[in-house]
Amino acid sequence: MNANHSTGMLDTLVIGGGQSGLAIGHYLKEQQRKFLILDASPRTGDAWRRRWDSLRVFTPAKYDGLPGVPFPADPLSFPTKDDVAGYLEGYAARFDLPVLNGVRVERLWREADRFIAAANGQRWEARNVVVATGCSQAPKTPAFAAELDPAVVQLHSCDYLNPDQLQPGPVLVVGLGNSGAEIGLEVSRTHPTTVAGKPGGELPVRHGRNAARYFLPVVRFLGLHVLTLGNPVGRKAAPFFHATATPLIRTKSKDLADAGVNLVPRVAGVRDGMPVLADGTRLEVSNVIWCTGFRDDFGWIDPAMLDGGALPPQQRGVAAGTPGLFFLGQEFQYAAASATLPGACRDARYLAGRIPAAR
Numbered sequence: 001m002n003a004n005h006s007t008g009m010l011d012t013l014v015i016g017g018g019q020s021g022l023a024i025g026h027y028l029k030e031q032q033r034k035f036l037i038l039d040a041s042p043r044t045g046d047a048w049r050r051r052w053d054s055l056r057v058f059t060p061a062k063y064d065g066l067p068g069v070p071f072p073a074d075p076l077s078f079p080t081k082d083d084v085a086g087y088l089e090g091y092a093a094r095f096d097l098p099v100l101n102g103v104r105v106e107r108l109w110r111e112a113d114r115f116i117a118a119a120n121g122q123r124w125e126a127r128n129v130v131v132a133t134g135c136s137q138a139p140k141t142p143a144f145a146a147e148l149d150p151a152v153v154q155l156h157s158c159d160y161l162n163p164d165q166l167q168p169g170p171v172l173v174v175g176l177g178n179s180g181a182e183i184g185l186e187v188s189r190t191h192p193t194t195v196a197g198k199p200g201g202e203l204p205v206r207h208g209r210n211a212a213r214y215f216l217p218v219v220r221f222l223g224l225h226v227l228t229l230g231n232p233v234g235r236k237a238a239p240f241f242h243a244t245a246t247p248l249i250r251t252k253s254k255d256l257a258d259a260g261v262n263l264v265p266r267v268a269g270v271r272d273g274m275p276v277l278a279d280g281t282r283l284e285v286s287n288v289i290w291c292t293g294f295r296d297d298f299g300w301i302d303p304a305m306l307d308g309g310a311l312p313p314q315q316r317g318v319a320a321g322t323p324g325l326f327f328l329g330q331e332f333q334y335a336a337a338s339a340t341l342p343g344a345c346r347d348a349r350y351l352a353g354r355i356p357a358a359r
Contacts (some may be wrong), residue, residue, distance in 0.1 A: 057177025169286025
């Protein structure tokens with residue numbers, strides 16, 4: 001902990017030290033605030049390091065930088081997850097941001113005019129709190145996963161690293177979003193593979209350098225400036241955005257079929273220890289990888305500050321009913337791109353300008 005990791009009453013406490021937390025930390029430091037960033041990971045960037053080994057981001061490097069420091073790579077390249085992790089760690093060090101790692105906040109509540117966060121037997125007090133833990137904190141699997149034969153290896157996509165974790169025999173990947181498509185294609189090189197689910201559409205062009213040069217700038221503009229809660233088009237699109245899966249970006253259905261992957265309907269349950277599809281087909285598998293997404297987990301926040309366990313009403317991250325409470329990095333917080341690196345940076349700049357001036 002350096003001199004900036006101040007004790008005593010803080011102006012602002014940021015919970016979460018990923019890209020969103022670091023971005024708003026940059027603006028808070030520019031404003032000379034007394035603030036602290038608490039991050040559950042042992043090292044800054046670990047949320048990226050823990051993802052599967054071959055993961056690359058979908059946005060080109062020219063769009064992956066945080067405020068003040070461009071991403072150090074070919075602008076049309078697509079950085080690896082370790083490239084992003086290293087960049088975030090270097091970013092925090094370059095600006096000497098007050099990040100305290102290895103602290104998972106266990107409780108957050110409000111007393112009078114201040115917020116109190118508790119973790120590891122310690123507590124921090126602040127006049128303002130920014131919850132920058134992102135939009136997908138807890139892995140989601142169906143209840144019937146517990147009914148699978150114990151001999152079947154089960155992994156969620158957040159725990160999958162590479163095919164070496166799997167035992168010999170067929171693999172079922174459940175979920176045909178981007179993680180399911182990419183993991184399914186990878187494991188198909190070493191195991192007979194089936195992917196269950198239906199994609200939410202597909203990017204109409206081949207992902208790569210040409211897309212980064214001509215097509216993705218259009219997608220970025222739409223996601224940042226057109227599909228926003230600030231105009232009727234965005235407000236109308238937001239409910240559909242939450243309800244539908246993200247289109248397949250890099251790996252498409254044809255790529256899977258060409259690799260010999262068996263594409264089948266969704267998994268509906270378990271019979272005699274094996275997964276059963278919606279059409280009644282029972283699959284004999286040795287491994288299951290759940291690419292079934294994540295759910296929000298705000299159980300550590302005082303229910304009085306939430307809306308039935310979910311995010312309270314908010315305007316661009318400013319909580320309506322709790323002065324001094326802010327959220328950052330949520331899906332469609334303001335725009336379709338809010339949970340991406342470019343969107344998080346813009347939302348962070350906006351919130352930093354809405355946090356009450358330090359006393």
